[in-house]
Amino acid sequence: GENVEQHPSTLSVQEGDSAVIKCTYSDSASNYFPWYKQELGKRPQLIIDIRSNVGEKKDQRIAVTLNKTAKHFSLHITETQPEDSAVYFCAASKGSGGSNYKLTFGKGTLLTVNP
């Protein structure tokens, strides 16, 4: 089955700096890669996602890049703000057919943005 590795497990940055979180996946058939943000005491929520036919996607201060050859994708947050402090999860999934709808998450990264 799919295995998603996520690094680092904790990340501390100064406000205004950039933050990068990296994930690798094992199943070359995976074709959908979402990122979720979970604030303390709250449920995970989608912040950005990318499909395998796209190499990069950007939404304001957040961007995701995908390297299918290396089976590697990354989350980039620029101009970090204290409200970006949360746990971030990457995930991988593949579409069509029965058990292929599994949604497997990485172990999470605790991001702390210091004012």
Place this chain on the structure above:
Amino acid sequence: EADIYQTPRYLVIGTGKKITLECSQTMGHDKMYWYQQDPGMELHLIHYSYGVNSTEKGDLSSESTVSRIRTEHFPLTLESARPSHTSQYLCASKTGWSTEAFFGQGTRLTVV
């Protein structure tokens, strides 16, 4: 309002008791998931379903069972609770292979 609901939010129960954690969604999603979340953050997939009468085991071995008799309902049952089952359980649902998964607020289970 379209959402995904979990009950109860908190549960303290004695060892050996049978419990069912409820999860319902009003969004018409065909895919539903149960995750166990450790205090250390990680989301472990324990069960999932891609439609009525379909259930699959996830990546983390679990003594729980699930059923999917109705599209909107995906309950998780522990026949005999143990202290090792103490954790937060999150239910999620989605439609389509490349769409957002919506999470419930979770059930925090403590087995004493």
